[in-house]
Amino acid sequence: MLDKNHPLPIYFQLKELLREKIASGEWKPGDMVPSERELSEQFHISRMTARQALSELATEGLLRREQGRGTFVAEPKIEHGLTRLTGFTEDMKARGLRPGARVIRLELITPPLLAMQALQISPETKIVLLERLRLAEGEPIALETSHLHFPGVEALLNEDFENHSLYSILSEKYQITPARAVQKIGADLCSQREQALLNIGEGAPVLRNKRITYDQWGRPFEYTESAYRADRYVFQAELNAS
Amino acid sequence: MLDKNHPLPIYFQLKELLREKIASGEWKPGDMVPSERELSEQFHISRMTARQALSELATEGLLRREQGRGTFVAEPKIEHGLTRLTGFTEDMKARGLRPGARVIRLELITPPLLAMQALQISPETKIVLLERLRLAEGEPIALETSHLHFPGVEALLNEDFENHSLYSILSEKYQITPARAVQKIGADLCSQREQALLNIGEGAPVLRNKRITYDQWGRPFEYTESAYRADRYVFQAELNAS
DNA sequence: CTTCTATACTGGTATAGACCACTGAACCAC
DNA sequence: GTGGTTCAGTGGTCTATACCAGTATAGAAG
Numbered sequence: 321m322l323d324k325n326h327p328l329p330i331y332f333q334l335k336e337l338l339r340e341k342i343a344s345g346e347w348k349p350g351d352m353v354p355s356e357r358e359l360s361e362q363f364h365i366s367r368m369t370a371r372q373a374l375s376e377l378a379t380e381g382l383l384r385r386e387q388g389r390g391t392f393v394a395e396p397k398i399e400h401g402l403t404r405l406t407g408f409t410e411d412m413k414a415r416g417l418r419p420g421a422r423v424i425r426l427e428l429i430t431p432p433l434l435a436m437q438a439l440q441i442s443p444e445t446k447i448v449l450l451e452r453l454r455l456a457e458g459e460p461i462a463l464e465t466s467h468l469h470f471p472g473v474e475a476l477l478n479e480d481f482e483n484h485s486l487y488s489i490l491s492e493k494y495q496i497t498p499a500r501a502v503q504k505i506g507a508d509l510c511s512q513r514e515q516a517l518l519n520i521g522e523g524a525p526v527l528r529n530k531r532i533t534y535d536q537w538g539r540p541f542e543y544t545e546s547a548y549r550a551d552r553y554v555f556q557a558e559l560n561a562s
Numbered sequence: 563m564l565d566k567n568h569p570l571p572i573y574f575q576l577k578e579l580l581r582e583k584i585a586s587g588e589w590k591p592g593d594m595v596p597s598e599r600e601l602s603e604q605f606h607i608s609r610m611t612a613r614q615a616l617s618e619l620a621t622e623g624l625l626r627r628e629q630g631r632g633t634f635v636a637e638p639k640i641e642h643g644l645t646r647l648t649g650f651t652e653d654m655k656a657r658g659l660r661p662g663a664r665v666i667r668l669e670l671i672t673p674p675l676l677a678m679q680a681l682q683i684s685p686e687t688k689i690v691l692l693e694r695l696r697l698a699e700g701e702p703i704a705l706e707t708s709h710l711h712f713p714g715v716e717a718l719l720n721e722d723f724e725n726h727s728l729y730s731i732l733s734e735k736y737q738i739t740p741a742r743a744v745q746k747i748g749a750d751l752c753s754q755r756e757q758a759l760l761n762i763g764e765g766a767p768v769l770r771n772k773r774i775t776y777d778q779w780g781r782p783f784e785y786t787e788s789a790y791r792a793d794r795y796v797f798q799a800e801l802n803a804s
Numbered sequence: 805c806t807t808c809t810a811t812a813c814t815g816g817t818a819t820a821g822a823c824c825a826c827t828g829a830a831c832c833a834c
Numbered sequence: 835g836t837g838g839t840t841c842a843g844t845g846g847t848c849t850a851t852a853c854c855a856g857t858a859t860a861g862a863a864g
Contacts, residue, residue, distance in 0.1 A: 815854105
């Protein structure tokens, strides 16, 4: 099972092994995992080495340790999803709604000022503009205007954004993983254009969201302005004291 | 410095000691802290014990470890403040504005349905209702309606909420620390009452926030509905992938 | 001067052993 | 049955030691 001559440390190999047992469902939440002494005998390693693996997994939230009782597989956290970074598609699915999209604009443009600042680029840099009407159960919910910039961004012009989500295309084809986003959320009255596209009344309120999204290396690759129908959408957030 | 007979573990005492050095500013971000071997000699403890203290502080983000170089005080994170739990007062101060409050209602009531569910109480339970007009630089920004419930909540009726923030009173006098909050943020048109109090035009948009706040033991103690002037306030949030 | 090398640091990993505090069950006395 | 004790097993703490891997520097070699 564990290779003492492997370049990776033993405790790390053990962590991966335990992680796999949990991910595969072989060990379910609430199950007791082998004790430190059992693991150290079974794998012929020191108790402290086994302990390091268990402790780190406990810190990561996968295990729960109880003095005098044992170490158990932790219950999966419910909390998240409120402060987790997702796109419209995943957001709607989490709400139990069928997401959809109608592409309105998809073209190479020179960036407007706000997008330029958000994406930290010069005025000459060409970016991709993607405007989509977002649907839930076939009904218009939001108007999303995305400004995208990264090496080779032009290739996006040939993608199908009506049947695939932006984030899934970016991660699968372009190896860009959204890692962090900062949003500003405000209220406003809808514009005439929004009124027509979202099929709402004149002077109806909308929730406006301006989001800058950063990739796994901390580089901003997306600046999106959205207008959500106020009667169909609320933004959920979780705050912590720490 | 460290007491080996103290009920608290040595590594824990050492952690607190190091934490204090950092909090007091004696050690500044980027400074190198004593090496594991130095600490073990200085305090006559095992290197592994010193190591545990340093490792845990590194996990918490206070220290940064570099193999071959040493252990350093970490740069304070900028990120937070966006997803950190604060009340109106602290929020405004963070935006560089002078906060204020005008109490409109402060009374003991039977809870409305939404407050009942949020606070997980029965219809007979009396709660304190606190309605405040919130100001920034003397100008109305938001109308906050707070429903409060905890043992001895009636005492709040005698507090001065115009010169002290709710959260500061709760933590200083009632030992209630806001630890976590869940919010739903939506857009809407202002009501007639809000229009008058906030001094905005008829049909002006407002940002509505419904917040449930939990104390350090995970018990909900506050349910607040707020209406913010859309022209003066945007909500900021940070999202992470993990 | 540059380049290599030895050396003395740093944190990272791993061992073996010891004692503590807590839990739960088995057992015994009443 | 009730209440206490004993005991084995668990994680928590701590020691002492060893070697590995990465970093910086001083000094030797070119």
